[in-house]
Amino acid sequence: MRNLCMTVNYDGSRYNGFQTQPDGNTVQDHLEKAIATLVGEKPKIHGSGRTDAGVHAVGQVFNFMTDSPIPADRWPLALNGRLPRDIVVTGAQNVPLEFHSRRSAKRKTYRYTINANQYADVFLRHMQLHHPARLNVQAMEEAFHHFVGTYDFTSFASRYSQKQNHVRTVLETRLEIDYSQTRPHTRDQGILHFYITGNGFLQHMVRIIMGTLIQVGEGKHKPDAIPGMIAACDRSAAGPTAVSKALTMWGVHYDDINFQDK
Template identity: 60%
Template sequence: MRNLLMTISYDGTAYFGFQTQPGGNTVQDRLEDAIRQLTGEEVKIHGSGRTDAGVHARRQTFHFVTSSQIPVERWRHALNGRLPSDIRITDVVEVPLEFHSRRSAKRKTYRYSINGNRVFDVFNYPYQLHHPGALNIEAMHEGLAHLIGTHDYTSFASRHSTKQSHVRTIYEAWIEVEKGTGAGSHEQGIIHIYLTGNGFLQHMVRIIVGTLLQVGEGKRRPDDMKTILEAKDRSKAGPTAESKGLMLWEVEYADLSIS
């Protein structure tokens, strides 16, 4: 038996998330179908994490155990030929049998993208939240800093979260702004919010973004992020931002080179 770790990119617009659901039409369903077509095996893949409906991935990972002897270098081409065009396998490596794509992951980074220009970009509309109103980016920077560290993030978790513990660690959190993408000097550009942590709760990044937007709009103070965090009460935080602006940016492992 062999354990294969694969890295994939996908546009989540058409799917009900990564993980298999009773209603079908998930990224996992498409991947397992492609593996079945290629090898005849009924395998269950294990993702590094789940993404919600409409959320995208730049570098999601998953592993599965197979008895197939297909050489590692042939899997990518063979599976991509059996997958829809909005899902692409970018890398395949063989890993030890005890390796687990979720439990072995050390750091995950998500990026949320906001188009702050007056007119949205029709080509990137499925991947960016359009927010033409003025945002105080510096205030958002200040608010975001309060979330770094090890905390109970109940205030920023979905009320439907089934995790026994809401304690997670955010190692880094920052904002980057792409200027020059709009039609005039009054444009805010594209605002990217990055969060890197050891794991994330259901809707956690989207709730953080929804609350940060209120800070940027002047509806909350940057210090309110600390107060909300300490409350451990979902009702104290802001709305859940739309899923389309969120992308699983990267999953990192110790002592494992994935290129």
């Protein structure tokens, strides 16, 4: 018995999220099926975290126990040949038996992308929220930084969250603006990539943060309203849940294991 750990990228557009659902058609289902056809075992894989339907991943991590003798570095190509084209395993390594993708994870990073140029990007429309109307980007960035810290994030969690404890630590927030497609003398505002790193995230947390930031950008809230929203511990204090397609799980960090997948 060995413990194999892998990284996987996926375009979540066609899937009901990462984790197995009664309806099927999840990334986990496809991975388990590919592993089963490769080695004839019925593995149960453990993902570092769920992603919602439509959410993408670059460097999602999963692990599973196997008796297969296939060397770790042979697995990615072998699995990719058995997976749909929108799921690509990009790395595999042997890890200690006690390693668990979710429980061992120290930090996770997500990226949310708003295309604030006047026209949608036809090639990346499946992973951007298009918001051509004017946004106060500076206010959004200021509001974003108010999320850094250890708080009870009940206001920013789905009402259906089943977690007992809603205290999480956001370690870093960072806005990167890509002006490469911005045309001079237009109302183009760039492509806004919001990166957020934390020790864990509640259900819909990043999407509710983003829905709230968009309201800040639209002038509906001041940036310094964020601490009060957090303190309210009430979902109705925060903004709406932003659309899932613009969200990408951007990597998982462990203490002892280094994934060079990007």
